Amino acid sequence: MLAIINGTVYTMNGPAISKGTVLVSEGKIVQVGEDVALPEQVEIIDAAGKYVMPGLIDAHTHVGIMEETYRIEGDDTNETADPITPHLRAIDAINPADLGFKDALAGGVTTIVTGPGSANIIGGEMVIMKTAGTVVDEMILRFPAGLKCALGENPKRVYGNKNKMPVTRMASAALLRETLVAAKTYLEKIAKAAKDDAVAPERNLKLEAVGRVLNGEIPLRVHAHRADDIMTAIRIAKEFNIELIIEHCTEGHLIAPWLAAAGVKAVVGPIISNRAKVELMNRSLETAMTMYQKGIPFAIMTDHPVVPVNLLSLSTSLAVKGGLPEEEALKAITINAARLLNIDAQVGSLEVGKDADIIIIDRPIFDPNHQVEKVFVNGCLVMG
Structure with a gap:
């Protein structure tokens, strides 16, 4: 399992979540929220100060x-x-x-x-x-x-x-x-x-x-x-x-x-x-x-x-x-x-059951100086 924690999460299905968590298993999103209990044996990516959003x-x-x-x-x-x-x-x-x-x-x-x-x-x-x-x-x-x-x-x-x-x-x-x-x-x-x-x-x-x-x-x-x-x-x-x-x-x-x-x-x-x-x-x-x-x-x-x-x-x-x-x-x-x-x-959004296509960026997406730091497709890290 993979957990991306502490980032500002844009789910595209409601307001942005400050210090949110996105939990991924077998290529799918299984949980999104502020207070997500992390299971044992989970890989953690700390996205503090970063922005997490759908690909x-x-x-x-x-x-x-x-x-x-x-x-x-x-x-x-x-x-x-x-x-x-x-x-x-x-x-x-x-x-x-x-x-x-x-x-x-x-x-x-x-x-x-x-x-x-x-x-x-x-x-x-x-x-x-x-x-x-x-x-x-x-x-x-x-x-x-x-x-x-x-x-x-x-x-x-x-x-x-x-x-x-x-x-x-x-x-x-x-x-x-x-x-x-x-x-x-x-x-x-x-x-x-x-x-x-x-x-x-x-x-x-x-x-x-x-x-x-x-x-x-x-x-x-x-x-x-x-x-x-x-x-x-x-x-x-x-x-x-x-x-x-x-x-x-x-x-x-x-x-x-x-x-x-x-x-x-x-x-x-x-x-x-x-x-x-x-x-x-x-x-x-x-x-x-x-x-x-x-x-x-x-x-x-x-x-x-x-x-x-x-x-x-x-x-x-x-x-x-x-x-x-x-x-x-x-x-x-x-x-x-x-x-x-x-x-x-x-x-298209970070919701339970959807493909774990996720990007982590260092500043808001419409800032022309933003950098895409990590990209996940179907839960797999493909860049970063």
Whole structure:
């Protein structure tokens, strides 16, 4: 057993506990509080003067898929030969030896979402995973975790240069609708065959992957910066009655009432960014604050390696500068991120029964000079 004692404990499930104790056994949290009786044969870590909190969650990255040091050899982010590739699986491209995983741990990030890039209208299936491990299969928390899609400039640029659809935003939306219709028809044929004891259609991996979205098993996670692209995604989600998460949501603050009315979720960022393309013209530090004010569920991302994953807390501190309350900012990279990703039964807070993903830092998380001193994943010390 392991006991972390005397630290200021941020459980993310109530007020901070001064001189709290977190008791861990077999990779799980078994007790949290002020007056915790310690059993015999327990390893003790004294965190006096330190801050103890759940490992951070980065809800959108390309860690392990877009390797920084191997620009060609290690870049498996986009399959740019076909704009519709829902059958691609992130787990088949992730390199656990990517330095991005070490960066994540150095920044206190113990859980990430990683997946394909935004070159394609439909890019493939994303995965939620821990950042410590040697084999992808042992690191997976949830797969598939969403189907990555993209609207706006990226698919237009990639395929327009090849004189191939999509050249326009209309074509981008049309290709997405066309694929959703095909998948709906595919599912109907399978259901009819089962009911009538007839021959089912030949297995189609592309339509099978999209079918998981239509069946409500996973969300459609749509890369969209500009307000009009966000509204297109909302329009399509309504047409097909599917769960929608807007990735980036750069101009979300301009249309926040519509997002709130549609009941969509958002992963905001990267916040540390310049206006590298037209879609980013209206980027604002106030986007996350506006999401909070309108009651829109949201998390904050780095989009690693666009912004290094170890800078997740620094990115979030800029949202605080934009008006987001500190408590809500911390939730956006812990418990609220976990809720958005449907993994809050396992991670995101220090509660009994949850995975013992714990970080110990020397000063408050939004102090830019803080140091992550120790990181535990599933109760095992992986850094420090």
